[in-house]
Amino acid sequence: MKIISSTKIDMTQYGKTTACSVFCVHVKVKSVDASAKDMIKAISDVSWISKLDAVSQITFKARSKRTIEKLVREFGTVTFLF
Numbered sequence: 001m002k003i004i005s006s007t008k009i010d011m012t013q014y015g016k017t018t019a020c021s022v023f024c025v026h027v028k029v030k031s032v033d034a035s036a037k038d039m040i041k042a043i044s045d046v047s048w049i050s051k052l053d054a055v056s057q058i059t060f061k062a063r064s065k066r067t068i069e070k071l072v073r074e075f076g077t078v079t080f081l082f
Contacts, residue, residue: 003026
C-alpha cells in the first residue's frame, strides 16, 4: 500500500464540530489481501483485539477480511469525506 496524500479536514466546512482530528488519506493498494493483513496486524498489536482469546481473534480476522473484500467490491476506487 502506498500513501498518495494525507490532508487534515476542517469539519466546520461540512457543518460538523468535533474535538477529534479528521484526516483524508488517499492510498493506492496493490494487494487488498496483503494490505488487509497488515492493517489487522497493526490494529491488533495496539488495541483491545490483542486481549481477545484465540478463537475471538480468529473470528475478528475472518470477519475483517470479508468486510474489506465487500467494501472493495462495492466501492472500488472512491473518495470518501465523512
